[in-house]
Amino acid sequence: MKRSVIDILDLTPAELEALIATALDIIDHPDQYARRCAGKKLATLFFEPSTRTRLSFEAAMYELGGSVLSVTDAASSSASKGESVSDTAKVVSCYADIIAMRHPKEGAALVAAQAASIPVINAGDGGHCHPTQTLADLLTIRREKGAFSGLTIGLCGDLKFGRTVHSLINAMARYPDNRFVLISPEELKLPSYVKKDVLAERGIPYVQTTSLEEAMPELDVLYMTRVQRERFFNEEDYLRLKDSYILDAAKLRTAKSDLCVMHPLPRVNEIAVDVDDDPRACYFKQVLNGKYMRMALILKLLEL
């Protein structure tokens, strides 16, 4: 039975554990995986540019010994000719064994998965889901903190539009004894449906604050996000809010010594470069962890 992954919640906690176990094994024994996908092809079907996500998928497939069919301008080559996402998925199913798809419209990956005869991995569908980013986040938390429970997790920046934040909350809400500190300007607060349907529904404690400094000392994880220009209707609001939170070495002085600082990247000004050499900075490790989790997910979906 063909499986696709559109949303992080498509994976059960048990499946997630298995993926993490595979990723950790890949890290320890890369040689044993170097030919696992020999003869298999991954199609990276990108209807909007996202160089780093595409590179991560392609590096993952190459490290598994597979090959890659890369469509970087899917929008200009098919959509502009009026081809539907369904048809594109059916055509690509004839050439490849698995698809990683990025599309600006919400739900596009599900449409592709319903039409394709091969597994589809959602590599981002507009502001909706980006499950492999969350897989990267989860492996990072597991490797840095050793567990998914008993953590105080600070989420900082754009909590309104930040899909990686919503997805991480959804994923971490499945584990016991976590609490969330939601740090954002008034205008970019976490939407009430996430607070109500996910946090309140499960009795998960959370606090909302506008002050990163106040929250800092209690955090085990600090997840910084970028304020994205494309989410704003007017430039004025964007300019006013974009530098609301800037993490620098001085602000880290009150933080726990084993804090894990994360960011889905790319960053603009949210994290000063003077944080990069701090051992608590985990955002480049997060990139590497993303590749390992994509490798584990490709193996799972190809049933290898």
Place this chain on the structure above:
Amino acid sequence: MNIDAIQNGIVIDHITAGRGMRIYELLGLDALDVSVALIKNAVSHQTGGKKDIIKIDSDMSVNFDVLGFVDPGVTVNIIRDGQLVEKRRIDMPERLTNVIRCKNPRCITSTERAIDHVFKLTDRKNKVYRCVYCETKA
């Protein structure tokens, strides 16, 4: 059309007063070439309150999902040869296909051709339906 006596057809009863017109529209009854009666603010014999009733003098099939979505709790009476042959209470459907469209302009359903508009019941208590593609509320 004698609205009291239907020979072969359907009576949708116990519609919450005021919702009859919405059901009439969603069922596409305006486009049908059959006798239809929409009765507003009838007095319910059961409760003494007001209700709407739709009577369709035809053997057509009715999309029960529409009824369950707009007004769960309505009853459908199926009449054959002047006799009541079936009485059904209609509950909220788990899925709604091509009844309503997603309002989110960023949803793939706004551009993809030949796609079913599908909504899933995600919260029965609060009657919340969400688009299966983008999860926007109906």
